[in-house]
Amino acid sequence: MIGFKSKLLNATLAITAAIPLATAGLFTSAGSAQAAALSGSIQFSDGFTVSPSASSQITFSQDALTFTPQPITPIKIGSTTGNFSAFNSGNIGNIISFSSKVADNPFIDFGSLAIPGIILPGADTSSLTDKSDTFTLTSSSYKLNQDGLNVGIGVALFGYFTSATGEISNGGGNLTFQVNNGSVDSVNSILSTGGSISNLSFSGGTFATVPEPATLLGLGIVGAGMAMSRRRKTVA
Template sequence: MINLKSILLNATLVATAALPLAAAALFTSAGSAQAAALTGEFSFDGGKSKTQIGNPFVKSLVTLKKDSLTFTPDSIIQDSNGVKSTPVAVAAQTGSFLGFNSASIRDIISFANNTVQNPFLDLGNLPSDGDILPGDDTASLADGINIFTLTSSGYQITQTGANITIAVNLLGYFTSATGEITNGAGSLSFQRNNTTVAQAISILDTADGSLANLTFSGSTFTTSVPEPAALLGLGAVGGVMAMSRRRKGVVQ
């Protein structure tokens, strides 16, 4: 097994910035906050899309270069900032994820430069799981609501008989429609037939070399949920800090 690349992404700053928001929510009950958080798990694989009626469906595929991971086609879904993404079908949902049948997935721009397009997954719904037809409303897949933000990732290549398997680990956090954050993790995998690990490394080390247009599948799950006691404790600390600031203001 060859561990080729790993990254630590700047999205962790988003999680840190969210801490004041958690403190600001102290006046809500811990039970309601926990209920609003995304919890559970789901699997996903490449969806399909077509730009015109009568055209064949185009399957969502993945391409790996030495320092990047991209998905195609990315011309159907586009958010308000013009960032494009690729449809995936969501299956085997549990918990809060039962309400979604599709998602959009964005590129890991660069393993080398610690950058990624976030949200990495944007959960929503389509008339048919993961399939986009002309005229379908894709807004829920590009609204920045119910998302998985990627904070670190890496990939490994292993030999499985005459084929290779590329496994991409995913670490990050889910943000619900109400802004509740839960830690999350998962994996993404794809295969290339009749190839050895040495051959794959040689291809990736070549300028513009890639393992291209491969089908993929993956899964993600929540790894921790805010505890009511922790939220209440945070509330107590926030209240003490606020009182302390007010008292200092009176003295001064």
């Protein structure tokens, strides 16, 4: 009986000691991952290419969004939170099919330009096409809303972010644009007959999330329990 109590006491002391060590180790590892992963939010709007002169715009059809100009459609990044502050511009791709969940991926490639969202003649645009620090689209859908004499179109975006170091963080966002002096019925009529609506300005936002500390603490306790289990087997 005394021997059993001694083993139980040793096991209790073992898990007590293991919890802070395991938790600290996981928080250190998670802290490094969070530092590398993209987290926070971005607000963006259409950009501009100086030569040839072209504003970034959308063409909207029933099952797709296509962006011009090509091959780079610049976007201007406005307010940011988290480590998205490292970027002032991006390159946005096409949604080829809403129903089949097909898009040009990465859907957004984040980078920087001398002037946010503006591609000057001879500008270095490599950061917008390097497929580093990106948002990959996994699904999207749109909704039409009557807003006075205009029709507002909201596009929901779902996917994940990949940092330059390969860390993944979940995320999503939206795109918004509008058709002036129209109705939902008139827009649906154009789309349902295979037509499209062009020269639409747009804006939007995205956000990324990383694991919460509470989740990491739970993992730390599980790790400590595993450490105790190994110690008890050794004592036995």
